Amino acid sequence: MSGGPSRRVSIEKPVMTRNDEVAAANRSMFLDSGLFAINVIGSPGAGKTSLLEALANRFARDLAVIEGDVRTRRDADRVEKAGSPAWQIETGGACHLDAAMVRRAWMDFRETARGSRYLVIENVGNLICPSSYDLGEDVKAALVSLPEGDDKVLKYPALFSRIDVLLIGKMDLLNHLDADPDRLESECRSLRPGVTVFRISSKTGLGLPEFCDFIIRGREAKFRA
C-alpha cells in the first residue's frame, strides 16, 4: 500500500509442507502398527462405502476403516454391520480429509482396531480437494463408477496423475450405459503410466478377489523383512 520499496524474501516451500510432515508421521505410525493403508477417493455416490462393505465381508477384523464425511456416521455404521471396525470422521464442512484429521482419528481408533492388518480410509466424496492431501497412505486409489461417465479422468487430472490404483466401479451396469471403461483406463494411463486398474462391481463381486489379492500382496511386500 505504501508504494515504497519492500523487502523480498525467498521461501520456496510447498504449500502442503505442513500436511506432508504430518502425513510422513502417519506413514511411520502405520508402519509401526503393521498396517497397509489405502486412501480411497471418489465422487459422492461412486460406491466407496459399498466397496468397503464388500471388503469388510472378506477381511472382517483384519480390516479397519476410517470414514470421512461432512456429516453423519452412517457410512461407519454400514461398515461395522458388514464386519469390520470403523471410525467416523465428521469434517463438519471440509470437503477432504487431511493428514492431521486421520492422525487424531487413528489415535482414538487404534485400540478398537487392534490387530488389524489393513486400513482403508474413505475420503470425503469429491474428485478435487482430496487429491493434494497426502494422508500417509501406501496406496492412493480413485474409484470412478461407470454412471459418472467415461470423461472424468482428463477433467480431474490432478487426482488421476497421482493415483496408484484406478477402480472402475459399477461394472454390472456396463450394458445399460454408453460409458466406456477402456477410455477411462487409457486416459488414466496417459497421465499415470504405471497405474494398476481393476474393473469391479460391489453388486456382483466382479474384480473384488483380484483387488483383495492386490491388497494382501501389497502388505506382504511392505513388511517383507
Add this chain to the structure above:
Amino acid sequence: MLAIIERALGAPRKLSRVTVSIGPLSGVSPDSLSFCFAPIAIEAGFGSPELVFRRKGIMVECASCGGVEEMVEPGAQCSSCGSRDRSILSGMECTVESVEIEDREEAGR
C-alpha cells in the same frame, strides 16, 4: 500456507505480496486459495498481501523417444513420436516462492 511463511520469517510480518507458483496438476484452485487466504492473513497478523500466482506448465518425458516437452492438454500424446507413455516431470507443484515485507512495517521496527 501462512504457517510456512511464518516459519521462514520467524514471526508474522505485514506483507505486501505473496507469490505462489502453481502447476495445472497441483489440485489447488487459485480462486479458492485466494478466498480462504485473505481473512486468515489479516487475522494472523500478515496484513492484506496481494496473492500473485505464477502458472507453470506440465513438463513430461516420453518413455518411447525420450523427448521432454510441455504437455499442453492433459493426456495429450508426444509431439515427436505419438506415444502416450510419458512420465510427468513437473506440474503438480504448488509452492510459496517468495513474500514481500511491507516497507513501512520494516521502518517501524
